[in-house]
Amino acid sequence: MKKHSxxxxxxxxxxxxxxxxxxxxxxxxxAPSGEAPVVETDSAGTTLKVAxxxxxxxxxxxxxxxxxxxxxxxxxxxxLIAYEDGKYVGILAKEWKKLDDYTWQVTLxxxxxxxxxxxxxxxxxxxxxxxxxxxxxxxxxxYEFGAVEVVDDTTFKLTLNTDxxxxxxxxxxxxxxxxxxxxDDSPDQLATMPVGTGPYLCTKYVEGSSCTLTKxxxxxxxxxxxxxxxxxxxxxxxxxxxxxxxxxxxxxSGNVQVAGEVDMxxxxxxxxAPNVLTKYISNGTYNGLAFNMKxxxxxxxxxxxxxxxxxxxxxGLIDAVYTGHATIMDTYGMATxxxxxxxxxxxxxxxxxxxxxxxxxxxxxDGITITLVxxxxxxxxxxxxxxxxxxxxxxxxxVLDYVDPASGxxxxxxxxxxxxxxGGIGVLDMSLFWGNIYNKSETDMSMYFHNDPALYEIYDxxxxxxxKTAENLQKLYEYEYDNVTWLPLFNKHVFFALSGGxxxxxxxxxxxxxxxxxxxxx
Amino acid sequence: MVRYILKRLLLMxxxxxxxxxxxxxxxxxxxxxxxxxILGTSYTAESAARIRExxxxxxxxxxxxxxxxxxxxxxxxxxxxVSGVSVSSELITRLPRTLLIGSLSIVxxxxxxILLGVTAAVNQNKxxxxxxxxxxxxxxxxxxxxxxxxxxxxxAFTLQWLPPYGMGGxxxxxxxxxxxxxxxxxxxxxxxxxxMLEVIHSDFIxxxxxxxxxxRDIIYRHMLPNALIPVLTTIGMQFAGVLGGSIIIETVFAxxxxxxxxxxxxxxxDYNVVMACTIIISVAFSLVMLLVDLLMAMVDPRIKIQFSExxxxxxx
Numbered sequence: 001m002k003k004h005s006x007x008x009x010x011x012x013x014x015x016x017x018x019x020x021x022x023x024x025x026x027x028x029x030x031a032p033s034g035e036a037p038v039v040e041t042d043s044a045g046t047t048l049k050v051a052x053x054x055x056x057x058x059x060x061x062x063x064x065x066x067x068x069x070x071x072x073x074x075x076x077x078x079x080l081i082a083y084e085d086g087k088y089v090g091i092l093a094k095e096w097k098k099l100d101d102y103t104w105q106v107t108l109x110x111x112x113x114x115x116x117x118x119x120x121x122x123x124x125x126x127x128x129x130x131x132x133x134x135x136x137x138x139x140x141x142x143y144e145f146g147a148v149e150v151v152d153d154t155t156f157k158l159t160l161n162t163d164x165x166x167x168x169x170x171x172x173x174x175x176x177x178x179x180x181x182x183x184d185d186s187p188d189q190l191a192t193m194p195v196g197t198g199p200y201l202c203t204k205y206v207e208g209s210s211c212t213l214t215k216x217x218x219x220x221x222x223x224x225x226x227x228x229x230x231x232x233x234x235x236x237x238x239x240x241x242x243x244x245x246x247x248x249x250x251x252x253s254g255n256v257q258v259a260g261e262v263d264m265x266x267x268x269x270x271x272x273a274p275n276v277l278t279k280y281i282s283n284g285t286y287n288g289l290a291f292n293m294k295x296x297x298x299x300x301x302x303x304x305x306x307x308x309x310x311x312x313x314x315x316g317l318i319d320a321v322y323t324g325h326a327t328i329m330d331t332y333g334m335a336t337x338x339x340x341x342x343x344x345x346x347x348x349x350x351x352x353x354x355x356x357x358x359x360x361x362x363x364x365x366d367g368i369t370i371t372l373v374x375x376x377x378x379x380x381x382x383x384x385x386x387x388x389x390x391x392x393x394x395x396x397x398x399v400l401d402y403v404d405p406a407s408g409x410x411x412x413x414x415x416x417x418x419x420x421x422x423g424g425i426g427v428l429d430m431s432l433f434w435g436n437i438y439n440k441s442e443t444d445m446s447m448y449f450h451n452d453p454a455l456y457e458i459y460d461x462x463x464x465x466x467x468k469t470a471e472n473l474q475k476l477y478e479y480e481y482d483n484v485t486w487l488p489l490f491n492k493h494v495f496f497a498l499s500g501g502x503x504x505x506x507x508x509x510x511x512x513x514x515x516x517x518x519x520x521x522x
Numbered sequence: 523m524v525r526y527i528l529k530r531l532l533l534m535x536x537x538x539x540x541x542x543x544x545x546x547x548x549x550x551x552x553x554x555x556x557x558x559x560i561l562g563t564s565y566t567a568e569s570a571a572r573i574r575e576x577x578x579x580x581x582x583x584x585x586x587x588x589x590x591x592x593x594x595x596x597x598x599x600x601x602x603x604v605s606g607v608s609v610s611s612e613l614i615t616r617l618p619r620t621l622l623i624g625s626l627s628i629v630x631x632x633x634x635x636i637l638l639g640v641t642a643a644v645n646q647n648k649x650x651x652x653x654x655x656x657x658x659x660x661x662x663x664x665x666x667x668x669x670x671x672x673x674x675x676x677x678a679f680t681l682q683w684l685p686p687y688g689m690g691g692x693x694x695x696x697x698x699x700x701x702x703x704x705x706x707x708x709x710x711x712x713x714x715x716x717x718m719l720e721v722i723h724s725d726f727i728x729x730x731x732x733x734x735x736x737x738r739d740i741i742y743r744h745m746l747p748n749a750l751i752p753v754l755t756t757i758g759m760q761f762a763g764v765l766g767g768s769i770i771i772e773t774v775f776a777x778x779x780x781x782x783x784x785x786x787x788x789x790x791x792d793y794n795v796v797m798a799c800t801i802i803i804s805v806a807f808s809l810v811m812l813l814v815d816l817l818m819a820m821v822d823p824r825i826k827i828q829f830s831e832x833x834x835x836x837x838x
Contacts, residue, residue, distance in 0.1 A: 192607065246686055377789075
């Protein structure tokens, strides 16, 4: 009898598991209380199958610092503006103008509605910006945001903490917006199902696995659609494939028509696959090495900094870590910046013999030991080992101090290091680039301990309202060129694969070349 | 028996409490700072202090631990530091998937492992024995992730019989379950063979043969039940392997279960997620080991008698 009871219990357990483990998905979005949305679609419509490398957590527009979340939801939520064919175009914003050094006035289109029918107004912009700023774990650019003053339903004034035009445009193209009403109506503030104003509606979302976007028949924007608002396919089925071999298999076998943010380790195999078109695009990031400018051997020794700079071969790093898919950054500036000067003189380039000469000039003919602080995972770890090798060949013993990414900022603040990886994204103008390097922290120094009064005289003049002149910019460039406190290395590429006859897809040039999936064209 | 089950359930409490304390303490002393993770590139000492204050991370260790345990009794694991989503709600969605994969893997492990082991033992030193043991050796030697990718390449991409990744109907579970079960099948086959060979030469088996019982009856009614005790223990231990293996299998097949969640949590340094997943996996394992003990009591009359002696005050 007991045996039978036990067997019965086991059967119940197994059945229970099977019943509870079906296609558990989050509730669809159109209805606030979990009701199924009414989605009008053409059953014979086109379906685009997409594989993206990285999954993410959460679906809210707020706290959107994860770019992979942006890649999925950039056409469910919308931004104020987009950058297309070399110019900015309005998405939610009809027009915008700069009122003074720090204030912009933006006018929204007046008929914007999200997929639940909620009107999108200036108040929603203010709510989204405030939420983004207090959400934590956001991109540095959000800290340039000051306040939004609502003028009326369609007009608001946006005040920034900088007079950089690039900061305005970066916020405009990066920041996804939604209505406060949709968030309030959602049981978890849209954390598990997005509701936005974009041309697509999320109809199914399984965190870490898949997402289905369906074209909205009631999309508010009817004509003069910018590329970011295009919905060229009726349904987009996104799968998240974190494993590189699985990704390769799915691209080569034609399971998907678009594969995005693909791991470079499989790029050569995908390149050689028949009927697959590959696209390599700069993702708008920059990578370099920063020198510790306080209390270390490198701090007061320009020749030593030059020796380190001459010893490292950026192309070698690119070939080894990115299979050749990155561009050498040969000046102290980003070519994507609107005020980039093509006439700027190139910085230091790889020359191991000159590195040895400079090392002798620095007073270390027999070599020196320096410390490189680096994340202990991913590309940074690989790059660090290569840099260690290059420096070793020039007579510089480089000790790798690997830290968990969670401890990185704190370790840098301790100051017991000589060089570290330094990079950033979204450089629309050079003030954003210099800001990442020179901005002072609460210690009244930059995060790399820049504390030279001569530097800050130039930098402060440049940073002040009205100070972003070509002349001031040139002075900053020359300071960096003369003092070599930062070593530019490369700009990375991202890698997309298209098949099934699709030839092109529109990418957000201002934000890591993230795709607008609905814009695919044959 | 009921008393024994209750006693075992009560004994589980200190085990689970111990796991919670160990996991919490390890993550407490491990390098890394929640404020640094949450703030990311916008880290400043002031904002970090504010975050620590909000999360209660500037409180003494014992206060933090006490609060964490208190919240666990309400099944509140806190929110993900990265996404802000409730960890408990995520676990409720993901745990059934992991348990389903684990349970099905164990079923496959048990059925095929025992079958292979019995076949090898009753055909000792014949070709069937060699074949089963070669298969077992292969299964033990092949790393789980490699076998998983191999299965995907053959059955999903080449033959296109099954989906290569993702979540949907039952077909999505076939490759992950098979990949997850392989190592267990191999281990169990070897264990079963070894246990069966010990029993096969026992006097009572010789007697059964002398009495002219059918071969099948001898194997399945006399040999197998007596060889099953160590096999059941192995199955229980395999469940731990299967749960651990789900971390790899779920990542390879993009199946959003607890294992995948744990990996994401580790990659993001999202310690609330890491702690919750570790605790849940430990509790699941404790429960399975309890189930195994109960099954052993049902299979082995000697253990059953011990319970009844305890019940009547004759045992110790």
